[in-house]
Amino acid sequence: QIVLTQPPSVSAAPGQMVTISCSGSSSNVGTHSVSWFQQFPGKAPKLVIYDNSKRPSGIPDRFSGSKSGTSATLGITGLQTGDEADYYCGTWDTRLNIGLFGGGTKVTVL
Amino acid sequence: QVQLVESGGGVVQPGGSLRLSCAASGFTFSNYGMHWVRQAPGKGLEWLTFIRYDGSNKYYADSVKVRFTISRDNSKKMVYLQMNSLRTEDTAVYFCAKDLRSYGSGNFEYWGQGTLVSVSS
Numbered sequence: 389q390i391v392l393t394q395p396p397s398v399s400a401a402p403g404q405m406v407t408i409s410c411s412g413s414s415s416n417v418g419t420h421s422v423s424w425f426q427q428f429p430g431k432a433p434k435l436v437i438y439d440n441s442k443r444p445s446g447i448p449d450r451f452s453g454s455k456s457g458t459s460a461t462l463g464i465t466g467l468q469t470g471d472e473a474d475y476y477c478g479t480w481d482t483r484l485n486i487g488l489f490g491g492g493t494k495v496t497v498l
Numbered sequence: 499q500v501q502l503v504e505s506g507g508g509v510v511q512p513g514g515s516l517r518l519s520c521a522a523s524g525f526t527f528s529n530y531g532m533h534w535v536r537q538a539p540g541k542g543l544e545w546l547t548f549i550r551y552d553g554s555n556k557y558y559a560d561s562v563k564v565r566f567t568i569s570r571d572n573s574k575k576m577v578y579l580q581m582n583s584l585r586t587e588d589t590a591v592y593f594c595a596k597d598l599r600s601y602g603s604g605n606f607e608y609w610g611q612g613t614l615v616s617v618s619s
Binding site: 391416420421422423425432433434435438439444474476478479480485486487488489490491492 | 603
């Protein structure tokens, strides 16, 4: 099963910044938009970034996204305890015509 | 507001079948592609299948190809997942998700709350 590569976990103190990477290939991250999702235990994922760097209505500007080549990055600044969750990246693979997700990253606020 | 409500989950024996439904509201359903995604207990998200806005194209993950079938009824604003030959490893919460676009863009814009499928003897 093809997945996008994310670090299993990241952590930082309140008010600090974390970044989460999402690595793919030329046929997925390199070609298609990347989206990012926040998921709390027992809940559905929620979109926080789409089209690599755009924020849906209601998502604070503490969340940002970027993409370069075959890698994308989610940044969370001014970290809050309420940001503790699992974060996933997602995209489409144009060669295989399948959707893809990263393995997920657990964000811990120290 | 956009709502996606899944139903049809439950307990089924290995080799059995289930049909999941996803009722959509709050947007022009016939303009958007739809996905099914699952999450096994304690695991990450796994993309399963996608159907274009008009049902003209369907794509599947290798893990469910042949066994699962996605369909949609734009008149009823519904998307379905027919699951056959179920295995214990299909045990998961199943989510339907709306794509940002009519085709598979990789932007999973809205998600339902999920329905639990448990495959066990």
